[in-house]
Amino acid sequence: MSPVKPWPVPDRVPGEDRLYGGGLYVDLVPAATFGINCRKVLTKYQWSRLSRGLKARVDFTCEFCGMPEVPDRNIYHVTHERFSYDEKTGIQRLARFICSCRRCDEFTHFGHALVFGGVPELILGHALVVRMLNPDDTTTMEGLEAEAVAAFEVRKRRQSINWTVDLSILAGTGVPVRAEDLILAAPIESGSVATQ
Ligand SMILES: [Zn+2]
16 A cells, blocks of 8 residues: 655644644534535545645654554554534634544544444543553543543534534645635534434
8 A cells, every 4th residue: 555645734734723622532523514524625635645744744643642553554543633612603613633543533433433333342441541641640431431421412412503614724734725615504403313
């Protein structure tokens, strides 16, 4: 496999807050905005190159657990899009990009992982080990389970909001996109059960 050439992404993408939402936690997207992300406005090739550039800026290392990519074992990371949610204005804004290994990504998208056969104990177990890397973090397995339940409650609350997705930081990555294409209104929720 020969990966695409990375897009030359600046360390500081204008408009990106690389301190936003640090740490590994369950990060659920409302059903109405599921799929409204960078891949919605970029070609597959553009996203592939951009994602690789975003991973290159952290030396292809998971920003949650520190594990490097291992191409010889076909272990490649993903680029997580971390959004902020303003429940008053209904703005779901792409705040930052995070290079994530697939095991950390399973915890981030816990509901989605379970739908696709993820084993809860393994996913939570990995998350617990990652949390233990921080000696100040005293989270227990029960605590992680409670966090997951709380995350689903937050998502449920957000389901009733008519979201507008703001992908404007994409303009600062150097990928040719039109600013006016980066603000997308979500369709009105119609009972979808998507569980990212
Ligand atoms: Zn990881």
